[in-house]
Amino acid sequence: MQEQIAHILKHHQLRVTACRKQVIAVFLDKRHAIGHSELERQLADFDRVTIYRTLNTFLEKGIVHQVPDDVGEAKYALCSDDCDEHAHQDEHVHFKCLECNKLTCIAEIAIPNLTLPKGYVMKHATLLIKGLCEDCGIAN
Amino acid sequence: MQEQIAHILKHHQLRVTACRKQVIAVFLDKRHAIGHSELERQLADFDRVTIYRTLNTFLEKGIVHQVPDDVGEAKYALCSDDCDEHAHQDEHVHFKCLECNKLTCIAEIAIPNLTLPKGYVMKHATLLIKGLCEDCGIAN
DNA sequence: GTTGCATTTGCAAGTAGGTTGCAAATATAA
DNA sequence: TTATATTTGCAACCTACTTGCAAATGCAAC
Numbered sequence: 504m505q506e507q508i509a510h511i512l513k514h515h516q517l518r519v520t521a522c523r524k525q526v527i528a529v530f531l532d533k534r535h536a537i538g539h540s541e542l543e544r545q546l547a548d549f550d551r552v553t554i555y556r557t558l559n560t561f562l563e564k565g566i567v568h569q570v571p572d573d574v575g576e577a578k579y580a581l582c583s584d585d586c587d588e589h590a591h592q593d594e595h596v597h598f599k600c601l602e603c604n605k606l607t608c609i610a611e612i613a614i615p616n617l618t619l620p621k622g623y624v625m626k627h628a629t630l631l632i633k634g635l636c637e638d639c640g641i642a643n
Numbered sequence: 644m645q646e647q648i649a650h651i652l653k654h655h656q657l658r659v660t661a662c663r664k665q666v667i668a669v670f671l672d673k674r675h676a677i678g679h680s681e682l683e684r685q686l687a688d689f690d691r692v693t694i695y696r697t698l699n700t701f702l703e704k705g706i707v708h709q710v711p712d713d714v715g716e717a718k719y720a721l722c723s724d725d726c727d728e729h730a731h732q733d734e735h736v737h738f739k740c741l742e743c744n745k746l747t748c749i750a751e752i753a754i755p756n757l758t759l760p761k762g763y764v765m766k767h768a769t770l771l772i773k774g775l776c777e778d779c780g781i782a783n
Numbered sequence: 784g785t786t787g788c789a790t791t792t793g794c795a796a797g798t799a800g801g802t803t804g805c806a807a808a809t810a811t812a813a
Numbered sequence: 814t815t816a817t818a819t820t821t822g823c824a825a826c827c828t829a830c831t832t833g834c835a836a837a838t839g840c841a842a843c
Binding site for chain 2 (some may be wrong): 534569571573575596598601609611614615617618619620621622623624625626627628629630631632633634635636637638640
Binding site (some may be wrong): 657658660662663682690691692693697698700715 | 789790792793794800801803
């Protein structure tokens with residue numbers, strides 16, 4: 504586990520520090536998208552600013568990608584192995600559960616092709632679906 | 644024009660006030676989605692807080708709907724006539740131009756049907772496309 | 784038109800998310 | 814082990830947004 508984490512950091516030309524290791528550990532542990540506030544709760548020993556900078560660094564280097572959400576806070580999820588600072592593979596669907604509020608990536612579903620009105624050029628698309636997740640849907 | 648604006652307000656059981664009239668006028672004038680900062684610039688006579696409250700009231704009453712954006716600020720656009728506080732008709736595609744940064748609703752395109760993994764229930768979906776708009780696409 | 788009352792507004796203050804500058808601490812390469 | 818470039822913590826700041834309260838205003842009933 505610690506080996507895996509150190510490898511991720513080195514692979515992206517980053518120094519292996521305590522804060523970075525613990526942030527990655529949280530991402531590996533939880534499987535949903537995570538925002539700054541959740542990290543701050545888990546990682547009480549580190550300064551707010553350090554966590555913000557860690558997230559920005561990871562975003563730049565392609566360790567995490569940003570997940571669209573409609574609350575104020577930015578959310579992030581681990582990228583797949585083949586992402587780096589040059590190319591992201593995050594054109595998949597994101598799902599937010601209205602019951603437990605967890606945001607997850609659904610890698611299985613690609614964003615469908617769309618024909619835009621004349622004159623429009625599409626570069627990128629994000630699709631956020633809201634509803635009930637696996638766990639909460641069964642209960643209802 | 645002033646008649647039309649007063650009608651919109653009365654139709655939603657709202658008092659006709661100077662601030663509300665001017666906010667609606669801005670929405671009718673610009674055709675893209677608008678955030679608080681743009682309104683504050685146009686409507687220098689009103690307090691920031693009043694503009695925030697006006698936007699929230701309009702959202703509740705179904706005069707505007709929220710448009711997904713990835714910057715910090717919330718953006719809003721006028722609803723179609725048949726929206727009210729009970730039912731919104733905003734399941735259309737939203738487009739953000741990477742050149743001029745304008746956010747617009749593309750009513751012509753509906754969000755395509757998607758099959759979610761087993762156990763997931765879809766209630767609502769928002770699709771944000773980024774690229775070049777009509778005006779900026781031609782130039783490039 | 785005047786009055787009465789509920790609604791709306793402006794102001795002051797507060798909260799949350801996020802950034803910047805700088806000096807001290809630390810990871811890594813030599 | 815040392816030199817240095819990177820990272821961290823702290824203080825301070827910024828923007829987006831909210832809340833409480835008293836003063837102002839819209840509107841309906843007279």
